[in-house]
Amino acid sequence: MRFGVLGPVRAWRDGEPLATGSPQQRALLAALLLRDGRTATAHELIDGLWGEEPPSRALATIRTYASRLRKVFGDGILASEAGGYAIRTEGEALLDLTVAQELAAEAEKARDAGDLSHARHVLHEALALWDGEPLAHVPGPYAQTQRTRIAEWQLQLLESRLDMDLEQGCHAEAVSELTALTAAHPLQERLRELLMVALYRSGRQAEALAVYADTRRLLAEELGVDPRPGLKDLQRRILEVDPALAEPAAPAPEPVATAPRPAQLPATVPDFTGREAFVKELSDILAAADGGRVMAVSAVAGIGGVGKTTLAVHVAHAARAHFPDGQLYVNLQGPGQRPTEPETVLGSFLRALGTPDSAIPDTAEERAALYRSALDGRRVLVLLDNARDAAQVRALLPGTEGCAALVTSRARMVDLAGAHLVDLDVMSPEEALELFTRIVGEERVVAGERESALDVVAACGFLPLAIRIAASRLAARRTWTVSVLAAKLADERRRLDELQAGDLAVAATFELGYGQLEPAQARAFRLLGLADGPDVSLHAAAALLDLPAEAAEDVLESLVDTSLLESAAPGRYRYHDLVRLYARACAERDEQPAEQRAQARSRLLDFYLASASAVYASERPGDRLVEHLVPTRYAGLAFPDRHAAQDWLYAEANCLLTYVRQCALDAETLPRAVDLLWTTHDLNESGANSKEYEATARAVLKAARAHGNTRAQARTLIVLLDVHHISGRFKAADEEAAEAIAIAQDSDDLLPVCWASNARGVIALYQNRHADGEAHLSLAIEHFTSLGDRPGEASALCNLSRIHLATGRTASAVSLAEQGIAIYDAMGNTMRGANGRYALGLALTESGRHEEAGARLGEALDSFRDSRQRLWEGMTLFRLAEVDLAARRPMQAAANADTALTVLRGIGGEWRRGNVLTVLGRALDAIGQSDRARVCWREAARIYEELGSPEAEEVRELLTPVQAA
Numbered sequence: 001m002r003f004g005v006l007g008p009v010r011a012w013r014d015g016e017p018l019a020t021g022s023p024q025q026r027a028l029l030a031a032l033l034l035r036d037g038r039t040a041t042a043h044e045l046i047d048g049l050w051g052e053e054p055p056s057r058a059l060a061t062i063r064t065y066a067s068r069l070r071k072v073f074g075d076g077i078l079a080s081e082a083g084g085y086a087i088r089t090e091g092e093a094l095l096d097l098t099v100a101q102e103l104a105a106e107a108e109k110a111r112d113a114g115d116l117s118h119a120r121h122v123l124h125e126a127l128a129l130w131d132g133e134p135l136a137h138v139p140g141p142y143a144q145t146q147r148t149r150i151a152e153w154q155l156q157l158l159e160s161r162l163d164m165d166l167e168q169g170c171h172a173e174a175v176s177e178l179t180a181l182t183a184a185h186p187l188q189e190r191l192r193e194l195l196m197v198a199l200y201r202s203g204r205q206a207e208a209l210a211v212y213a214d215t216r217r218l219l220a221e222e223l224g225v226d227p228r229p230g231l232k233d234l235q236r237r238i239l240e241v242d243p244a245l246a247e248p249a250a251p252a253p254e255p256v257a258t259a260p261r262p263a264q265l266p267a268t269v270p271d272f273t274g275r276e277a278f279v280k281e282l283s284d285i286l287a288a289a290d291g292g293r294v295m296a297v298s299a300v301a302g303i304g305g306v307g308k309t310t311l312a313v314h315v316a317h318a319a320r321a322h323f324p325d326g327q328l329y330v331n332l333q334g335p336g337q338r339p340t341e342p343e344t345v346l347g348s349f350l351r352a353l354g355t356p357d358s359a360i361p362d363t364a365e366e367r368a369a370l371y372r373s374a375l376d377g378r379r380v381l382v383l384l385d386n387a388r389d390a391a392q393v394r395a396l397l398p399g400t401e402g403c404a405a406l407v408t409s410r411a412r413m414v415d416l417a418g419a420h421l422v423d424l425d426v427m428s429p430e431e432a433l434e435l436f437t438r439i440v441g442e443e444r445v446v447a448g449e450r451e452s453a454l455d456v457v458a459a460c461g462f463l464p465l466a467i468r469i470a471a472s473r474l475a476a477r478r479t480w481t482v483s484v485l486a487a488k489l490a491d492e493r494r495r496l497d498e499l500q501a502g503d504l505a506v507a508a509t510f511e512l513g514y515g516q517l518e519p520a521q522a523r524a525f526r527l528l529g530l531a532d533g534p535d536v537s538l539h540a541a542a543a544l545l546d547l548p549a550e551a552a553e554d555v556l557e558s559l560v561d562t563s564l565l566e567s568a569a570p571g572r573y574r575y576h577d578l579v580r581l582y583a584r585a586c587a588e589r590d591e592q593p594a595e596q597r598a599q600a601r602s603r604l605l606d607f608y609l610a611s612a613s614a615v616y617a618s619e620r621p622g623d624r625l626v627e628h629l630v631p632t633r634y635a636g637l638a639f640p641d642r643h644a645a646q647d648w649l650y651a652e653a654n655c656l657l658t659y660v661r662q663c664a665l666d667a668e669t670l671p672r673a674v675d676l677l678w679t680t681h682d683l684n685e686s687g688a689n690s691k692e693y694e695a696t697a698r699a700v701l702k703a704a705r706a707h708g709n710t711r712a713q714a715r716t717l718i719v720l721l722d723v724h725h726i727s728g729r730f731k732a733a734d735e736e737a738a739e740a741i742a743i744a745q746d747s748d749d750l751l752p753v754c755w756a757s758n759a760r761g762v763i764a765l766y767q768n769r770h771a772d773g774e775a776h777l778s779l780a781i782e783h784f785t786s787l788g789d790r791p792g793e794a795s796a797l798c799n800l801s802r803i804h805l806a807t808g809r810t811a812s813a814v815s816l817a818e819q820g821i822a823i824y825d826a827m828g829n830t831m832r833g834a835n836g837r838y839a840l841g842l843a844l845t846e847s848g849r850h851e852e853a854g855a856r857l858g859e860a861l862d863s864f865r866d867s868r869q870r871l872w873e874g875m876t877l878f879r880l881a882e883v884d885l886a887a888r889r890p891m892q893a894a895a896n897a898d899t900a901l902t903v904l905r906g907i908g909g910e911w912r913r914g915n916v917l918t919v920l921g922r923a924l925d926a927i928g929q930s931d932r933a934r935v936c937w938r939e940a941a942r943i944y945e946e947l948g949s950p951e952a953e954e955v956r957e958l959l960t961p962v963q964a965a
Contacts, residue, residue: 001013001073001077001094002094002095002096003029003033003087003094003095003096004095004096004131005030005033005034005095005096005097005134005135005146005150006096006097006100006129006130006131006134006150007130007131007132007133007134007136008026008131008132008136008137009026009027009029009030009033009135009136009138011029011072011073013073018073019072020069020072021068021069021072023137023138023139024049024061024065024139025065025068025069026137026138027049027138027140027143028045028049028062028065028066028069028085029069029087030135030138030142030143031044031045031049031142031143032045032085032086032087033087033095033097034097034146035086035087036098037086037087037088038086039081039082039084039085039086040085040086041082041083041084042059042062042084042085044084045062045084045085046058046059046062047141048140048141048142049062049139049140049142050140051140066078066080066085076088096129097150099126099129100127100129100130100157103122103123103125103126103129104122104123104126104157106122107119107122107123107126107160110122111160111164116164116167116168117168119164120161120164120165123157123160123161123164126157127154127157127158127161130154133147133151134147134150134151135147135150155181155185155188158181159190159191159194162174162177162178162181162191162194162198163194166194166197166201169201171198171199171201171202172198172201172202172902173902174194174198175195175198175199175202175204175898175901175902176895176896176898176899176902177895178195178198179195179894179898179924180891180892180894180895182195182211182929183890183894183927183928183929184891186218186222186928187218187219187222187223189215189219189227189228189230192211192212192215192231193230193231193234195208195211196209196211196231196234196235196238197234197245199211200238200245201245201246202902205238205241206935206938206939207932207935207936208238209235209238209239209935210929210931210932210933210934210935211929211931211932212227212231212234212235212238213931213932214928214929214930214931214932215227215231217931218928264326264327264328264329264352265313265316265317265327265329265383266309266329267313268310268313268314268317269310269313269314271435271438271439272310272314273427273431273434273435273438274427274428274430274431274434274435275307275311275314275427275431278300278311278315278422278424279311279314279315279318281422282298282300282311282312282315282406282422283318283319285404285420286298286315286316286319286322286323286381286404286406287322289323289379289401289402289403289404296404296420297397297404297405297407297416297418297419297420298404298405298406298407298419298420298421298422299407299408299409299412299413299419299420299421299422300312300406300407300408300409300422300424301408301409301411301413301421301422301423301424301563302410302423302424302425303410303463303510303513303563303564303576303579304335304410304465304509304510304512304513304563305463305464305465305466305506305509305510305578306424306425306426306463306464306563306576307424307427307464307465308385308408308409308424309385309386309408310464311408311424312383312408313383315406316329316381316383316406319381319404322379322381322404323379323380323381323403324379325378325379326352326378326380326381327380327381327382327383328349328352328353328380328381328382328383329382329383329385330345330348330349330383330384330385330396331385331386332345332384332385332386332387332388332392333386334386334387334388334389334392334409334410334411335386335388335410335512335513335516339392340392342364342368342392342393342395343363343364343367345396346364346367346368346371346395346396347360347367349371349382349396350367350370350371350374353371353374353375353380354374355374364395368395368396371395371396372398372399372400375399375400375403376399376400377400377402378400378402378403379402379403380398380403380404381403381404381405381406382396382397382404382405382406383405383406384396384405384406384407384408385407385408386408386409387407387408387409387411388409388411389409389413390413390415390416393405393407393413393416394416407419410513410562410563410564411561411562411563412560412563414561423566425566426461426462426464426576427457427463427464427467428462429454429457429458429462431462432457432460432462432464432467433445433450433453433454433457435457435464435467435468435471436453436456436457436470436471437453439467439468439471439472439475440471440474440475440482441475444474444481444482445482449481449482449483452481452482452485452486453482453486455486455489455490456470456482456485456486456489457470459486459490459495460489460499460578461576461577461578463506463576463578465506465509466499466506466578469499469500469501469505469506470485470489470498470499472501473485473498473501492581495578496578496581496582496585499578506582507582507585510564510578510579511582513562513564514564514582516562517559517562517564518558521555521558521559521562522590523545523591524541524545524552524555524556524559525559525564525565525583525586526583526584526586526587526590526591527544527545527587527591527597527600528541528544528545528556528565528573528575529575529580529581529582529583529584529586529587530544530584530587530597530600530601531544531601531604531659531662532658532659532661532662533654533655533658533659534568534574534654534655534658535568535572535573535574535655536573536574536655537571537572537573537651537652538552538556538571538573539607539637540604540607540608540652540655541556541573543603543604543606543607543634544600544601544603544604544607545600546603556573559573564579598668601663601669602634602669603634604659605659605663605669605672605673605676606632606633606634606635606636606672607634607635607637608636608652608655608656608659608676609629609630609632609636609672609676609679610632610634610635610636610637611636611637611648611652612636612649612656612676612679612680613626613629613632613636613679614636614638614639614645615645615646615649615679615680615682616679616680616682618639618641618642618645619642619645619646619682619830619831619867620791620829620832621791621827621828622790622791622827622828622829623789623791623792623829623832624751624787624788624789624791624792625678625679626679628749628751629675629678629679630671630672630675632672642830642867643866646682646867649680649682649683650683650686650868653680653683653689654692656676656680656683657677657680657683657689657692657693657696658696659673660677660696660700661673661696661699661700663676664699664700664703664704667707667709670700670703670704670707670709670712671709671711671712673700674700674704674711674712674715674716674719675715677693677696677697677700677716677719678715678718678719680693681693681719681722682867682868682869684719684722684723684726685722685726685869685870685871685872686868686869686870686871690723690726690727690906690907693723694720694723694727697716697719697720697723698720700712700716701713701716701717701720704716710743710746710747711744711747711749713743714740714743714744714747714749714752715740715744715749715752717736717737717739717743717752717756718737718740718752718755718756718759720736721733721734721736721737721756721759722759724736725759725762726871726907726908726909727907727908727909728908728909728910728911728912729909730763730766730767730911733759733763734760734764737756737757737759737763738756738760740752740753740756741753741756741757744756750786750787751787751789753783754780754783754784754787754789755792757776757780757796758777758780758784758792758795758796758799760772760773760776761773761774761775761776761799761800761803762799762802764776765799765802765806766911768806768950770806770807773803774800774803777796777799777800777803780792780796780799781793781796781797781800784796790823790827791823791824791827791829791832793823794819794820794821794823794824794832795820795832795835797817797819797823798816798817798820798821798835798838798839798840799839800816801813801814801815801816801817801839801840801842801843802839802842804816805842805843805846810843810846810847811847813839813842813846814840814844814847816839817836817839817843818840820835820836820839821833821836821840824836830863830867831863831864831867831869833863834859834860834861834862834864834867834869834872834876835872837856837857837859837860838856838857838860838872838875838876838879840856841853841854841856841857841860841876841879841883842879844856845879845882845883845886848886850883850886850887851887853883854880854883854884854887857876857879857880857883858880861873861876861877861880870904870907871904871908873903874900874901874903874904874907874908874912874916875900875904875912877896877897877899877900877903878896878897878900878912878915878916878919880896881893881894881896881897881900881916881919881920881923882919884896884923885919885922885926890922890923890926890927891923891927893919893922893923893926894920894924894927897919897920897923898920900916901913901916901917901920904916910943910946910947911943911944911947911949913943914939914940914943914944914947914949914955915940917936917937917939917940917943918936918937918940918951918954918955918958920936921933921934921935921936921937921958922958924936934959937958937959938959940955941955941956941959
């Protein structure tokens with residue numbers, strides 16, 4: 001059995017709903033449920049159901065209700081006791097209110113323990129139990145009292161959750177919810193305070209102050225009082241831009257204690273920098289051996305030059321107090337041509353432990369046994385530096401409790417039983433800059449040279465060895481400035497040559513690891529270095545290497561074990577920047593003939609283009625773009641569904657865009673690079689990678705013009721006009737569309753003409769050039785039809801619907817949008833069908849058919865969210881706010897407009913933001929928040945005036961009566 005009171009009073013058995021009878025019978029059930037199993041007397045129930053004027057047969061009616069409920073619930077649930085009744089349940093709580101109370105208590109404990117993430121999650125669960133008004137439609141004074149109590153408690157939970165939202169940095173998302181709550185509960189000052197903080201942290205300081213002005217006016221009008229001191233203080237802090245109002249900073253890591261150096265360890269470097277987390281991790285492992293509790297083994301792996309030995313020596317010195325019986329050290333020379341034999345090391349260790357030469361056995365096995373015996377009862381730390389593999393160190397590990405071994409190696413010792421593995425990465429930028437400054441001296445990294453110093457450590461890939469070499473070269477040359485060094489390292493072709501000083505050289509360090517690779521490993525190492533990009537997926541690497549995915553994974557994982565390659569995530573791999581340069585140099589030197597390198601790059605480009613085309617086709621069934629792309633010879637991925645396709649596109653975004661720029665520099669691969677950019681334009685529309693996408697498009701257009709490739713120029717202009725259209729730069733978009741049409745017609749490439757004409761029609765609509773817009777869209781429909789591109793035709797029809805709507809032809813606007821939707825739906829084109837529903841929603845709004853408009857826009861919103869189209873998600877929310885205003889639902893309009901502002905952050909451009917602010921102001925004004933409305937309108941007016949948009953006059957008219965009052 002389960003019962004619910006956080007909404008209508010209901011009951012279920014095994015998930016099936018039970019009949020709870022008339023409203024007054026439900027009132028009896030509610031009164032019993034809310035007593036937590038305690039007995040309610042008949043008199044208490046009569047008072048609760050009818051108050052001071054009960055009917056003459058009240059007691060009989062109570063008994064009748066109880067009898068009916070007993071029949072519904074069965075035996076043992078509703079008990080008659082001492083002239084009253086009680087609900088008896090066994091096991092875990094069966095009442096939704098009880099569950100909510102338990103979750104709220106759990107959330108409070110989690111918050112007290114500092115686990116805000118869990119506390120928020122649990123509160124979300126608790127609040128999700130509400131299903132409308134508590135005790136809905138239940139009569140009687142008792143129900144009314146409890147309804148008020150539960151509603152007030154719900155509001156307290158909401159305040160707590162929103163407070164934690166702000167503590168967790170979710171301020172932008174909280175604005176919309178808080179706007180609606182303050183409208184519903186206008187006198188709740190705590191909600192107003194949270195809204196002010198959320199707006200302030202979202203960069204909307206003027207609106208935050210306007211909330212205070214609205215609150216002060218409302219309290220004076222309604223209650224004749226001023227805001228409470230806390231709200232006044234918050235206003236003052238916002239005015240003063242109090243730094244404490246910013247998001248809470250993460251707690252600083254605890255400092256790691258250092259200890260004196262032990263006897264056999266090499267000296268620690270005096271300028272050891274950073275690595276706090278690794279130092280603590282390794283120190284904790286070594287400390288666990290203190291007191292004879294466990295024999296600890298830690299293995300630190302990483303590429304050459306990353307600072308494994310430096311870290312291990314530093315940690316070993318710090319751990320001296322835990323190993324009072326001594327510290328042993330050996331450099332095993334693992335990366336070299338002649339690694340040190342374990343037998344030799346055992347002889348040296350036995351001597352250090354006091355064993356005379358005459359007592360040291362001849363065989364390795366006997367020496368290992370004596371070594372373990374010598375360590376028995378002692379607390380000794382053994383540092384095994386530069387190990388080749390696990391086989392080299394097994395005989396050197398202590399075998400008794402209280403001892404510990406610390407191993408460094410370029411190989412990950414996954415086969416070293418019981419070892420705690422640590423993968424050492426490069427330094428953070430802050431650590432790298434600190435190390436560089438310590439070596440060269442603070443006086444040389446003056447304020448004017450700080451940026452150059454950052455360029456130096458970035459060119460070094462934040463690799464400690466490279467930073468030390470660069471800093472040492474600068475320290476030895478007093479006439480050089482940091483800027484001179486940065487300029488020398490800026491040339492990637494010369495960078496590895498510059499990074500050598502004395503007997504230290506980055507390339508030589510990498511050469512040791514490369515020289516130990518098997519032929520298949522060495523080939524993979526070289527070829528993977530050919531592709532620019534932050535990392536590479538397994539399937540992309542398989543294409544580059546021309547191997548099946550399973551074989552590629554084997555060789556890549558073996559490279560990870562050597563630390564020449566990193567596993568960025570399951571199925572993804574990356575190089576350190578300097579290792580990539582070295583790998584590319586190896587490819588140019590060893591991968592011969594040169595056609596092999598070109599073929600590898602071409603296979604990867606084919607893979608990316610074929611996979612991106614599959615993503616595009618899954619989102620837009622029937623779209624003809626994929627038929628007009630450069631054919632590929634290497635296959636791409638096949639996706640089980642459109643969501644998997646989307647996941648791939650956004651996961652590969654940075655790699656795709658980086659590789660497009662690289663391939664655009666080659667005349668042979670330029671056409672495929674342009675097509676790859678075109679098929680991935682969802683990356684721009686979603687807002688997820690807009691800046692990177694625009695920068696890539698500009699670089700590709702520059703390359704296309706340099707190569708004189710008109711087809712590539714026209715197609716790249718289509719991409720750029722889309723970028724400018726989405727960002728609200730309509731003049732630039734229109735100019736690029738016109739240029740694309742001219743170039744594409746000359747090169748006999750009709751598809752860009754279709755797209756550009758369609759775009760010019762929409763831009764003309766935005767600029768109120770309706771006749772031009774209709775001409776462009778009519779041409780687009782003609783061209784799309786000639787190509788048999790039905791989705792393109794549908795897009796132009798929907799855009800033409802908006803022209804008709806703007807020129808007062810509402811009925812034909814509805815008809816055109818419906819024609820477009822019919823085409824999209826017939827082809828299963830869900831995402832573009834959402835664009836059609838968007839256009840239809842606008843036409844229906846203008847027709848006064850608000851419920852239908854809201855339904856169509858709601859369908860569009862679901863599709864845009866499902867397709868991760870942030871721009872259109874935000875614009876649909878804005879249009880829903882317009883529908884809400886027209887239907888006189890200002891509170892919902894404000895919530896939708898506020899959410900639209902959050903979604904459109906960083907995408908859509910200022911003109912669209914001005915539109916949303918205008919509607920938000922109207923909604924706020926309608927719910928009595930006139931000061932905040934005025935802030936929104938002023939910001940919208942500023943935007944329109946800067947853009948020279950005619951909407952500025954409309955907003956000024958909105959502001960005029962407010963100012964006159």
